[in-house]
Amino acid sequence: MEEYYSNDSFTAFKSENGIVIEEKKKGSIKMLVAIIGIGILVLIGGFITGLFGGNIGLAIAPFLIWGSALVLVIALIAFILKLFISPSNTKITFDTTTNELTLRGKVIPFGDITQLSYQEQAMMGRTMIVAFLIVNGKKKSLFNTGIMTTDPIGMNNFIQELNVLIQKEKSA
Structure with a gap:
């Protein structure tokens, strides 16, 4: 091949029978790491808005903080599950x-x-x-x-x- x-x-290979695609586990893990990073940035933004935003900042900060906390919890759970539960068959075959x-x-x-x-x-x-x-x-x-x-x-x-x-x- x-x-x-x-x-x-993923990596795709040509063979005499068609095309075989082997998915890599790290693609979806990178996506979850990006979601966790965004959640952390929004959490920090919520704290900064609450500290320096005046009355409007005090009104908006709880939504940013709790919303980002929810995103972080869901992303961390998905990240942990993704590490331990990987699909058993990650090959896709186009058999001609x-x-x-x-x-x-x-x-x-x-x-x-x-x-x-x-x-x-x-x-x-x-x-x-x-x-x-x-x-x-x-x-x-x-x-x-x-x-x-x-x-x-x-x-x-x-x-x-x-x-x-x-x-x-x-x-x-």
Whole structure:
């Protein structure tokens, strides 16, 4: 197998049977660390607003402090769970010999896949991309988490190439 595409969240390999994508655990952990960082910044902002904001600051500070505390607690719980509970099967296989996609242990025939698409959003100088399949009219996430990338064009091209592969094999 030769490496086909790689980023912080996954590595894709080309093989004689199609494309194999191996997800990395650290992609979703980075996302949780970013959420924890934002929660800490808002908490600090709440304290500063309460100390130096006058009457308006005293009115707004409790919302900032309790809101950020809630975000921090949820993010920390998710972080701890993510460290201990990792998905058992993080391989995604686009098998062109059987015309099937193996996704988190489930086999989906290419004929059931209407489209492979994505949504992107700029975040903190990077782009978050969520790739999803439309299978029998229902959206299914392709990856376990949103993909944070500094190269959205390369990621978009990769997703489009996967979509072309599915459509080509489906029509063959």
